[in-house]
Amino acid sequence: MVKKKLNRLKPADYVIMLVIVILVALIVIPFMNILAISFSGNAAVLHNKNMLFPKDFTGKAYLALFRSLGVWRGFGISVFITLATTALHLVITLAMGYVLSRRILPFKKALTIFTLLTMIFSGGLVPTYKVISQYGLLDTLSVLIFPGCVSAYSVLLMKNFILEIPDSVEEAATLDGANHIRMLVNVIAPMSVPVLCTLAVFCSVGKWNDWTSAFMYINERTELYPLQNIVRDIAVQFDSASLKDFDFSDSTYAFQMATIVFVSLPIALVYPFLQKYFEKGIYLGSEK
């Protein structure tokens, strides 16, 4: 294999790299600040909050965080609804995508339009709230899982992907005596793993970050609050009424920052492994 001749870097290249470096710094520095505050001593933080490295290093804020039952409960709720919603999302999307990809199906066009219409129209904030309220779903765990678990866009992606699967594969399975369920589970699903992974990534991230559902639909039973909403009460709104369960120990600010770090951690940890999935997701989406 012939080695590619290394292009000499021209001044313009350095300028471009400088611009990128500045952008990267603009992303990294705020996080350094947040991390630093979360590990800094009380007096230092009260003095000012501009440190990039911890001053008077202490893990007190995190200790207080890990002792907070409320934070762990929120974490548990978030983990549960993220897993539940994603699982539901994958199963339903697979099923619907499979159905819509069948060559012969009476009323297929109607079903397709039925699905796609939800991408364009929606009820709006207030009607959706009133309807959910009339279903009796306010202040339940279900309202954090079911309303958003079906996405027409995902179904579309799924359908297109399944359509790409060679007919020969399906024919072979049918010859082996597979019915729809068998076909779906033993043939289509394994072949759809790339799409399913991409969908899983976006669904999980979306659900983990979802705070509006609980904010609007959970009014009385605040023990059902996902982590995002608890962090919101602590670090964004700082509504003293809802914070009585928390013992900030010494420094409120360090605790607030520690909460922010805590809720970002799962995403930050998993993120590097996901890059190829969401990049693929963009490709798939743009192909449609």
Place this chain on the structure above:
Amino acid sequence: MKRSEKAVKYLHSVLASYKLYLLFLPGALILILFNYVPMFGSVLAFKDFIPKYGIFRSPWIEPFFKNFNNLFKDEYFWRATKNTLVISGLRMIFVFPAPIVLALLFNELKLKWFKRSSQTILYFPHFLSWIIVAGIVKQLFLEDGLVNSWIILLGGKGVDFLTSSNSFLVMLIIIEIWKGVGFGSIIYLAAIAGIDIVQYEAAKLDGARRLRVMWHITLPGIRSAISIQLILSLSGILNGGFDQIFNLYSIPVYDVADIIDTYVYRIGISEGRVSLATALGLFKSVIALILVLVANKLSKKIGGVGLW
């Protein structure tokens, strides 16, 4: 075939497909319950909502357009609409081109490791929730926060970033670019990758320099991607970004920051003026629909590409 025979055959195939319909059912049920029924709930815009009777038994309001009348007489409605359009306009001018520019810059990078690692870092903020970003922003821009201490270091005065109407909009745009420019560039990078190499080589032979290549080859090459993103942006022009604004705004900046969605939330859910809020929501949806259709038609005419 006789008509009746055809009908029987059709019925047979419908019955034979019952398993497929069964597979489709759960998802369809969810869509009906949480998407379609609320759509019908929009009739609230034409009703005089009485909580006791729920949505469908509340009486129709006299005259049927009274809620809309009240809406158009409401000064905060006009303020919210103005704010939404201003913010969306600013977004079009500043936020929309940013990922395109970044994609062009990324495309010029020669060192693979530098490109990969900077992309990884730049994509990250997109995956954070607005709660996290709002929390970070609030800390950074406190009186004694990071940004102000740098300003003071450089000899300036501390600035009131988030609570003054003057700077709030600027902050909004900057933060939105910060969060989305990295991830937004992916789709343009994908489009750039699809441009025929031959064009670049021809340009090189003609002696074209970097900027010229960008302007005459790269940009036109991703024209369809830009068009589609533009249509999507236009259709979202009445949105304004509820998540971001709701977490960052406060009463002092309502006069520039209160958008349609935040106003709907306040009067609909906080204040319980359900009919008015629904009317506004319906109004917004209809306008948004018209905008999408128009934008799609325009895009097809000019660029040859549309969403459908």
